[in-house]
Each structure stands twice: as structure tokens, then as C-alpha cells.
Amino acid sequence: MTITGTAPQLSDRVLAELTDALGGEYVLTSKTARYNRARVPAPFPVHRWRERVPDLVVLPGSAEQVAEVVRIANAHRIPIVPRDGGTGLTDGAVPERRGIVVDVKRLDDIKEIDLDNRTCTVGTGINMLKLNEVLGAHGLIYPDDPASYPCSLVGGRIGTSGWSLVGSRFGHTRDLVLSFELVLPTGKLIRVGDGGGRKVSKSSSGYQLKHLFMGHQGTLGIATEATLKLYPKPEAEFSPFWAFPDFDSAYRCVGELARAGVATFAGAVLFDEWKVDYLRRDDEAYIPQPADVRALVCAVAYGNDDEVRAGGRRLLRIARDAGARYLGDEISHGDWAARHDRYATPLHGRTPAGQVAPMSWHCEDAAINYTNLPAVRREWHSIVARLRDKHPIFDDWGMFFYTSADTGVDYLTEIDVGIWEQELDDAAWAAWVDAKRDIAAVALNHGGSISACHGSCREGEVDLVPLELGGGYDVMLQVKRALDPNNIMNPGKYGLQRAYEEAP
Amino acid sequence: MSAYRFEEQHTPPPARQVTDVAVERFEHIFEVDPKLMTVHVAQQLFPNWDTLRIAASRGDHLEWMHRHWAAEAVSGQKLLDELDAGDGDR
Numbered sequence: 195m196t197i198t199g200t201a202p203q204l205s206d207r208v209l210a211e212l213t214d215a216l217g218g219e220y221v222l223t224s225k226t227a228r229y230n231r232a233r234v235p236a237p238f239p240v241h242r243w244r245e246r247v248p249d250l251v252v253l254p255g256s257a258e259q260v261a262e263v264v265r266i267a268n269a270h271r272i273p274i275v276p277r278d279g280g281t282g283l284t285d286g287a288v289p290e291r292r293g294i295v296v297d298v299k300r301l302d303d304i305k306e307i308d309l310d311n312r313t314c315t316v317g318t319g320i321n322m323l324k325l326n327e328v329l330g331a332h333g334l335i336y337p338d339d340p341a342s343y344p345c346s347l348v349g350g351r352i353g354t355s356g357w358s359l360v361g362s363r364f365g366h367t368r369d370l371v372l373s374f375e376l377v378l379p380t381g382k383l384i385r386v387g388d389g390g391g392r393k394v395s396k397s398s399s400g401y402q403l404k405h406l407f408m409g410h411q412g413t414l415g416i417a418t419e420a421t422l423k424l425y426p427k428p429e430a431e432f433s434p435f436w437a438f439p440d441f442d443s444a445y446r447c448v449g450e451l452a453r454a455g456v457a458t459f460a461g462a463v464l465f466d467e468w469k470v471d472y473l474r475r476d477d478e479a480y481i482p483q484p485a486d487v488r489a490l491v492c493a494v495a496y497g498n499d500d501e502v503r504a505g506g507r508r509l510l511r512i513a514r515d516a517g518a519r520y521l522g523d524e525i526s527h528g529d530w531a532a533r534h535d536r537y538a539t540p541l542h543g544r545t546p547a548g549q550v551a552p553m554s555w556h557c558e559d560a561a562i563n564y565t566n567l568p569a570v571r572r573e574w575h576s577i578v579a580r581l582r583d584k585h586p587i588f589d590d591w592g593m594f595f596y597t598s599a600d601t602g603v604d605y606l607t608e609i610d611v612g613i614w615e616q617e618l619d620d621a622a623w624a625a626w627v628d629a630k631r632d633i634a635a636v637a638l639n640h641g642g643s644i645s646a647c648h649g650s651c652r653e654g655e656v657d658l659v660p661l662e663l664g665g666g667y668d669v670m671l672q673v674k675r676a677l678d679p680n681n682i683m684n685p686g687k688y689g690l691q692r693a694y695e696e697a698p
Numbered sequence: 699m700s701a702y703r704f705e706e707q708h709t710p711p712p713a714r715q716v717t718d719v720a721v722e723r724f725e726h727i728f729e730v731d732p733k734l735m736t737v738h739v740a741q742q743l744f745p746n747w748d749t750l751r752i753a754a755s756r757g758d759h760l761e762w763m764h765r766h767w768a769a770e771a772v773s774g775q776k777l778l779d780e781l782d783a784g785d786g787d788r
Contacts, residue, residue, distance in 0.1 A: 326766065335767070431768035474717065481720045481728045496768060506777050514781065523775050531760035534767070542730075542739065548719075550730060551738040 204249045204294075208270050212252060212294075215262040220300075222251040231295045235537070236283045236652060237556045237630075239623045240615040248275065248289040255300045257375055257383055257418035264416065265381030267294055267682050275684050276416040278319065278350030281342040281537065283557065284649030286354055286411035290686035298349050301418055304328060312424045313372060313393045318349025318417045335427040337364040337496075341536035352417045355409025357647035359533060362452075362600045363460035363496055364425060368408050374420040376407055379678035383418075392421045406673070411651050412684040414677055430502035432458075432495040433530030434510065436518035437487040441466050441568075444489035447516035448595065449564055451493050452602025454512055456505040458497035462597050464605075465490040466571060469592025472610070475544070479525045491518065494530060543589035543612030546582070553589060553612035558630060558655075560637035561646035562607040567595050573636045574609045581629045585622045587614035598646055606646040609633070630654030638662055651688045659688060707745035727753050 212221045222228070232247045249272075254260045267274040273293030280287050289295055301317035304325065308314065309332060316325060323344045326335055339359040340346050350356070352374055356367040364370065372395055373387025386404050389397020407414055438444035448464040465473075467488050473480035480487070493509050495502050513520075520526075543553035562570050571593055578590045589612035595605040613626070634644045634655035643662060644650040650659055660667040671693040674681075681694050713721035713729070720728045727749065735741050764771045 323766070330766070428768040430770050430772050431764065432772040432774065434774040475719055476728070476730055478726065478728050481717055499770065499772075502772055503777065506772055506774070507781060510774065510778055510781055514778075520774055520778055523773050526774055527764065527771050528757075528760050531763040534763050535759075544734075545738070548734060549737045550735045 204272065205270075208266065208272065209250075211266045212250075212263065215266065216252055216254055216259055220253040220255065222253065223249075227251045228295075231277055231280065231287075231297065232289070234280050234282050234285060234287050235554075236285050236288075236648075237554075237613060237626060238285075238288075238615070239618060241618050241620075241623075246288050246290060247292065248295040249292050251295045251297055253297050253300050257301075257377065260296060260298070260301075260416050260418050261377045261381045261383050263294065263296060264377050264379065264682075268380055268680055271680050271682060273685050274682050276349070276353060276412040278347035278353065279321070279342065279345050280350075281340075281346040282350060282354050282411075282649065283559075283647075284354070284411065284645070285652050286649060286684070286687065287350070293682075296416055298416065298418070299347070301349070302347075305419070307332060307334075308393070309334075311393055313421055314424060315392070315419065315421045316348060318352065318374070318420055319347055321345065321347050322351075329424065330427055333427050334424045336370065336422050337425055338367055338370050338422075339534060341533065343534045345537060348420050348422070349417045352408050352420060353410065353412050354649055357598065357606055359596075360460040360494065360496060362462075362597045363458065363494075366598075368405060370423050371404070371408070372421045372423055373404065374407070374417050376415040376417045378415045379680075379683040387421075395423065409649070411649055411687050413674060413687050413690055414683060428496040428502075429499040430495075430497065431530075432502050432506040432509075433492065433526050434506075434513070435490060435492045435521045435526045435529055436513050437483065437521055438489040438491065438518060439486050441489045441571075443517050444491050445568060447513055447518055448491050448597075449602060450512050450516060451491070451509055452564070452597045452600075454508060455600075456495065456508055458495040458502050458505040459509070459600055460494040460496045462491065462493045462602075464567075464595040465492075466593045466595075468575060468590055469594055469610075472591045476542075479521075479529050483521075487519075490521075492526075492530065541612075543591070543614065546586050551587075551589075551614050552616070553587075553614050555591070555610060556613050557608050557610045557648070558633045559606055559608040559645050559647050560634070561598065561604050561643040562595075562637060562640060563604050563642065564602055566640040566642065567605060567607060570607055570636055570640050570642070571595075574633055577629050577632045577636070578609060578611055581611075581625055585625050587617040587622055588612065588626070589614075604642070604646070607637075607642070608647075627654040631657055634658045656689055702747075707747055708743070710744075710746055710749075724750060724753070 228247050273291045275289040275295050277287040277295050277297045298319040301319035303317045306315040351367040358366045373392050375385045389399035448462050451462045495505050542550050582588045591610035593609045595607050598604050631654040644655050674690045675693040711723045713723050716722045
């Protein structure tokens with residue numbers, strides 16, 4: 195069986211069935227509704243935007259309605275793409291083969307707050323910031339904290355297996371979501387967790403299906419309800435930023451901070467010289483810094499006041515002994531608060547002549563072990579320098595390295611690249627895709643993973659996913675075909691169309 | 699409260715060159731040097747009150763974000779002063 199091509203023209207019959215299932219006002223066919231759901235903030239061939247416009251959008255109001263929409267799509271072999279906040283950085287919510295976009299934003303209710311077991315159960319269309327406004331009244335917090343915190347949704351965090359800024363303290367989305375309900379590609383509604391039990395954090399019963407249905411980028415189903423693990427809202431936050439005269443001393447310092455075993459440690463970040471140069475262009479905290487500020491380190495701690503202060507003293511002592519210069523409370527507080535909302539940064543780059551040009555922020559990430567960070571940094575900057583030499587519509591906005599865990603084993607390693615998208619053409623896009631593939635190859639060559647955070651299903655890096663996963667990729671293909679026999683669920687992602695190709 | 703004067707609001711204070719790429723017209727509010735925005739982008743006309751409002755609003759947002767995440771943002775400077783005084787080494 196081979197399934198190729200774009201979606202069939204949606205027939206009046208399909209529209210009638212969807213309207214019967216949802217009501218006419220929740221089946222959207224206008225250009226506005228469809229164009230607004232044609233892309234995400236990931237690198238995008240803007241000159242080809244029309245290729246990714248969905249045929250229609252539906253806004254179901256319950257899990258049963260989601261299931262009914264999926265059953266209709268499956269019966270008619272129509273591609274279906276789940277969309278939550280649309281803030282992902284790897285095209286998960288982009289309808290590459292058109293079809294039906296299922297926008298889950300109406301599933302935004304808080305169904306239960308269990309104060310005794312410290313859990314809450316929510317619709318997956320709810321945003322974490324809005325949820326925490328309610329939980330805060332109970333002295334609780336759901337500490338899943340992406341850079342898109344004010345605008346991403348719980349369901350998208352499940353579909354992408356999100357990475358959290360404070361994950362070194364509280365864990366990432368996979369740790370914070372105890373169980374969830376999802377609609378399989380055939381329309382069947384199931385619940386998965388760590389074994390059974392809606393509110394169980396550790397089970398040894400059966401396969402660990404929760405992890406299978408996280409990070410699939412919408413290729414295995416649509417999450418509709420989630421039960422989340424809650425923490426006491428922290429009494430105290432500590433977020434010192436330090437300056438260094440060179441990368442190497444900052445690198446040594448961040449390693450020592452991450453390995454210190456401070457219980458309230460929520461993360462540490464290292465910013466390299468390119469990033470500092472970028473910040474000097476238009477970030478109020480760094481424009482006035484003296485020229486010998488060439489690298490930055492930040493650490494973050496959350497918890498009870500006495501514990502944060504005790505841990506904070508230890509972190510400060512480590513940094514002081516490593517030659518760090520504290521940048522002061524105003525910068526430390528302001529810069530940290532701004533990191534919960536990085537989708538609101540100024541988006542302009544520089545041409546080689548130094549002129550300001552409108553550019554979009556794009557970022558390539560990988561999971562890299564501490565000892566390999568310097569080498570990966572050198573190679574990634576070289577790749578982007580070669581790209582900019584050929585196509586000056588690209589601009590190197592620097593790199594940062596962010597602890598993923600509380601031991602300092604690996605870092606979300608990211609290079610930010612400005613792209614003057616209006617100037618993209620086929621040649622520049624092809625060069626960008628080649629650069630992305632090269633960046634992913636460097637990560638693998640250094641024993642890392644293509645992505646710690648964003649996912650790896652865009653053009654370029656997706657070519658190397660089979661290499662990264664080895665025999666595990668073959669299992670992915672088998673799982674995909676078993677669960678989605680008609681390849682309707684977000685087709686075209688992760689190269690999974692191979693699951694439907696006949697063996698030669 | 700002072701009266702609104704259109705001319706006054708559309709006459710920004712003189713720019714002080716802060717770095718080779720940035721200028722400062724209001725205290726702690728930095729702007730990209732206008733000479734770098736002459737080819738590919740056009741600058742918007744902002745009345746002074748709007749520039750100040752945007753900066754103040756950003757400050758309000760960051761303060762709100764601190765309160766959203768924790769009851770208190772601990773001062774690193776105070777902890778550092780304790781360390782330097784020898785009180786924090788225990």
C-alpha cells in the first residue's frame with residue numbers, strides 16, 4: 195500500500211458530517227481561519243506558504259467530538275493535524291498535506307483540583323499561565339515553563355514532549371503529566387499513564403505507554419485531557435546572572451554550578467560570545483556592559499525561602515571562586531523574568547553592512563553532554579558562518595547551553611539564527627535545510643541527540659532521525675502503521691510515510 | 699497632571715550615543731541607532747508618552763511574572779554582601 199499526494203478535495207458529504215458532529219459554527223472554512231493555522235514559528239519557506247494551508251479547521255468542544263472528527267477523517271482518508279498553541283519549533287502543527295486542522299483551544303476547562311493528592315485534571319487546550327493563575331489561589335503551581343509559557347497549551351506540550359526552563363528542579367512535561375486521555379488515529383479514546391491509575395506517578399504495570407504518546411508531533415493521536423502533578427508555589431526565586439571575560443571560564447563555572455547538588459537548583463545557562471554580541475545590539479541589560487563582558491552565566495533556584503537562600507549562598511560562592519562578576523539584582527531579576535516569555539523578543543537582524551533588517555528568530559537545538567559543548571559550539575558557528583557567506587539573509591544570533599537535569603549531564607544546546615524570511619527563495623531555503631542537516635550531524639557525531647526540546651521532524655534534520663534512532667526507528671514505523679493504518683494522522687512528519695511503502 | 703502638547707510629545711529628547719549601535723533618549727531606555735535603520739526598515743513615529751508607556755509596561759509585566767512564580771525574588775546582592783562579610787560561609 196502506498197499513500198501519497200495531498201488531501202482529496204473535501205466533499206460536501208464530509209462537510210455535512212463534520213457539521214453534524216460539531217455544529218456549523220465550529221467548522222471553519224474561511225481564509226482567515228485557515229491561513230492563521232498554516233504555520234508555526236519554526237523556520238518556514240515563506241515563499242511557498244500556500245502549500246501548507248489546511249482545507250478546513252474544526253474546533254471540537256469535547257473528547258467525544260474530537261473522536262468523531264477523527265473517525266470521519268479516517269473513514270474518508272483525509273489528513274488530520276492537531277493544533278494546540280501553534281508555538282512549536284518543529285512544524286508539528288503545520289498541515290503539510292492540507293486536510294483538517296483540529297484546533298483544541300475550546301478544551302480549556304479545569305475539571306478537578308485535588309488538593310490532597312496535589313494534582314489537577316484539565317482539558318488540553320488550557321494554557322499553563324492561565325492554569326497557574328487559578329492554582330496560585332490554592333498555593334500551588336504547575337511548573338511546566340517553556341519559553342512560550344504565556345501562549346503554549348498543555349496538549350502541545352504533550353504532543354512535543356516539551357522541555358521546561360525549570361526542568362532541572364521540577365522535571366519536564368513527561369515528568370509533570372501523570373496521565374492523559376487521547377484519541378487514536380482510528381477514533382478510539384484511551385487513557386495512558388505510567389501504568390494504570392489517573393494519578394499514579396510510578397507504576398511497573400505493563401508498557402510505559404505515556405512516553406510513547408508524548409513527543410510524537412501529532413502523528414499518533416490527539417490528547418484531550420491531562421492529569422498533572424502540582425507543587426507548592428515557591429516561596430522564593432533566585433536568579434543571579436554573572437559576567438565573564440571569556441567563554442572558557444564561563445563554561446567551567448556553569449559545569450561547577452550544575453554539579454553542585456543544590457536541591458533547589460532549577461537550571462543554569464551559559465551564553466557565548468556571539469550571544470553577548472547579539473544582546474549588545476538591542477537588549478537594555480547588555481547594551482551598557484563594558485567590552486570585557488564576553489560570556490554570561492545564569493543560575494536559577496526555586497523553593498522554600500530558607501532553602502533557596504542556603505542554596506543561593508552556595509551557588510554564589512561557586513561563581514565567585516570561578517571568577518564571575520555579579521551583574522546586579524536589576525539585570526538578574528529582569529532578565530530571568532523575561533525568559534518565561536521569549537516569544538516577545540525584538541526580531542531584527544543585521545546585514546553584513548550592519549544595517550537593520552527585519553528577521554525572524556529561528557533556533558536549532560540539540561541535547562549535548564557537558565564535555566562536548568565547546569566542540570559543538572565551534573562547529574555550529576562555522577556552519578552558520580558559511581551559510582551567511584553565501585546568503586546574507588541569515589544572521590548568527592549566538593548560542594546558549596541550558597542544563598536539562600539536576601546533575602549537569604546534558605545541556606539543551608541552541609544556536610539562534612535570524613532569517614530575513616521575505617528574501618527567502620528556493621536556493622536560500624535549500625542552503626538553510628543543508629545547514630540544519632549539518633548541524634544535526636554535528637550533534638550526532640558528538641554522541642548527542644538532534645533535539646533536546648524542539649523536536650526533529652523538519653526538513654534537513656529529519657533525514658538523520660533514522661541514523662540517530664537506529665533499530666528504534668524501524669519500531670517507530672511499525673507502531674505508526676499499526677496505530678494509524680490509513681496514515682491520516684499528521685502525515686508527512688518524521689518520514690513516517692515509509693511505514694506505508696511496500697518492501698521491494 | 700500636565701497638559702498634552704502635540705509638538706512637545708513629538709519632539710524627543712536629544713539622543714546620547716551609548717555604543718556604536720545604540721542611543722539613549724530617556725534614562726535606561728535604549729534605542730537602535732537610527733542611522734542603522736535607513737535602508738531596509740522604516741522607523742515608526744512615537745510620541746514621547748508612548749515610548750515611556752511601553753517601557754513602563756514592560757517593567758510591570760516583569761514584576762508580575764516574578765509574583766506569578768514566587769512570593770519573593772531573593773536579592774543576590776544581599777547574599778553576596780553576606781558572603782563577602784564572612785557571614786554566609788557557614
